[in-house]
Amino acid sequence: MLEKIFNLKANNTSIKKELLAGITTFITMSYIIFVNPQMMAESGMDYGASFVGTCIAASLACFFMGIYANWPVGLAPGMGLNAFFTYTVVGGMGYSWEIALGAVFWSGILFVIMSITPLRKWMLDGIPLNLRIAMGSGVGLFIGLIGLKNGGIISGNESTLLSLGNLNQSSVLLSILGFLIISILSIRKISGSIIIGIFTITSIAVFTGLEEFTGIVSLPPDPLPVFMKLDLVGAFDVAMISVIVSFLFVNFFDTTGTLLGMANRAGLVKNSGRIQNLDKAIKADSTSSVFGSFFGCAPVTSYVESSAGIEIGGRTGLTAVVTGSAFLFSIFLSPLSEMVPPYATAGVLIYVAILMLSDVERLNWSDSSEIIPSLIIIIMIPLTFSIANGIALGFITYTVIKLASNKHKEISTSAWFLTLIFLAKFIYL
Numbered sequence: 379m380l381e382k383i384f385n386l387k388a389n390n391t392s393i394k395k396e397l398l399a400g401i402t403t404f405i406t407m408s409y410i411i412f413v414n415p416q417m418m419a420e421s422g423m424d425y426g427a428s429f430v431g432t433c434i435a436a437s438l439a440c441f442f443m444g445i446y447a448n449w450p451v452g453l454a455p456g457m458g459l460n461a462f463f464t465y466t467v468v469g470g471m472g473y474s475w476e477i478a479l480g481a482v483f484w485s486g487i488l489f490v491i492m493s494i495t496p497l498r499k500w501m502l503d504g505i506p507l508n509l510r511i512a513m514g515s516g517v518g519l520f521i522g523l524i525g526l527k528n529g530g531i532i533s534g535n536e537s538t539l540l541s542l543g544n545l546n547q548s549s550v551l552l553s554i555l556g557f558l559i560i561s562i563l564s565i566r567k568i569s570g571s572i573i574i575g576i577f578t579i580t581s582i583a584v585f586t587g588l589e590e591f592t593g594i595v596s597l598p599p600d601p602l603p604v605f606m607k608l609d610l611v612g613a614f615d616v617a618m619i620s621v622i623v624s625f626l627f628v629n630f631f632d633t634t635g636t637l638l639g640m641a642n643r644a645g646l647v648k649n650s651g652r653i654q655n656l657d658k659a660i661k662a663d664s665t666s667s668v669f670g671s672f673f674g675c676a677p678v679t680s681y682v683e684s685s686a687g688i689e690i691g692g693r694t695g696l697t698a699v700v701t702g703s704a705f706l707f708s709i710f711l712s713p714l715s716e717m718v719p720p721y722a723t724a725g726v727l728i729y730v731a732i733l734m735l736s737d738v739e740r741l742n743w744s745d746s747s748e749i750i751p752s753l754i755i756i757i758m759i760p761l762t763f764s765i766a767n768g769i770a771l772g773f774i775t776y777t778v779i780k781l782a783s784n785k786h787k788e789i790s791t792s793a794w795f796l797t798l799i800f801l802a803k804f805i806y807l
Contacts, residue, residue, distance in 0.1 A: 403450075416720060427601045489664035498630075508742055509751060512755035513627065525726070548586070548588060555725075560726065598712060637656065746779075773793065
């Protein structure tokens with residue numbers, strides 16, 4: 379049956395390889411079941427329900443990707459998008475988490491429409507590569523800033539805006555130690571470095587009395603406090619347009635870049651250059667964002683950590699199904715999840731931020747009309763504490779500079795379209 383569904387022999391793999399690859403992918407991704415509920419709880423969601431929702435949404439998305447697209451890629455709520463959800467849409471703009479979930483739903487619907495129509499190619503071809511790279515890097519800095527803040531490594535200062543935190547506090551030192559553990563283990567190519575870092579800091583906190591041991595396994599918490607609580611009508615507020623667009627494009631470009639990278643690693647690129655089942659993989663990813671909102675999650679997206687499973691032999695959707703099964707089993711680990719303190723996950727956010735910044739080297743530094751708008755996006759996303767505002771300022775700057783530099787022919791229709799939307803946001807909202 380597995381051979382018929384996943385074509386194991388044709389993809390030069392075996393059940394044993396796929397099982398090992400699926401477990402490896404889960405280990406590298408599993409930090410999200412500790413980080414995501416913490417972030418979503420800060421928006422007002424019930425922590426236990428958010429924990430279960432994270433596990434179920436990730437599990438269903440992995441199953442869908444594996445069975446429908448036959449790709450060895452794991453999915454879960456996106457890092458950066460969950461921070462934008464909590465700290466900008468809810469915390470900064472003042473919307474309820476129910477309305478924010480409605481925005482996630484509508485952005486997912488738009489993503490599905492793009493994945494099944496020529497809009498996907500129009501958008502990919504129309505948005506300058508430099509601005510696409512800048513979006514990912516800017517989100518990375520945003521995540522890093524949140525990690526530094528949650529770990530107490532930086533703190534507010536009336537005179538200088540920010541300053542170094544109190545290094546005499548145990549929690550701050552543990553945040554730094556967690557980051558160093560993750561970094562060192564990753565450099566040494568040890569699989570599961572992030573989850574090892576989280577467990578190490580949590581264990582130290584428990585043994586030193588900073589946190590109380592509450593158990594490891596229990597029946598899952600009730601998911602109903604967040605299940606199907608999205609407010610679809612409230613998300614139709616005009617001010618939410620930029621939020622929906624930001625959710626959509628960060629998710630869209632992150633997904634596309636991740637899937638193209640995984641295709642090369644997994645041997646899914648044919649001699650003709652065609653990528654096997656790419657359309658199905660994008661449809662699986664976009665659809666996952668829609669039903670993920672039902673479970674109280676920010677947009678669900680493909681994870682680059684899937685490369686860990688691919689590197690050890692994962693070649694088919696069976697890898698993703700194994701990963702999804704592990705996520706489903708994780709709903710019984712809620713006591714362990716609740717024990718993990720914010721300073722144990724702060725190092726994760728900082729480390730992930732550094733990884734996301736690695737694409738900066740791909741920017742075209744020789745063309746000022748390209749690099750200046752890109753740097754505006756990268757800098758302004760964290761400094762405005764808003765992915766939407768950072769992207770908006772970058773696109774407006776891009777269009778103005780191209781016009782003033784007599785390079786208006788380089789402005790694509792889609793870039794014009796987004797610039798006008800973002801201008802309307804600042805003028806009328």
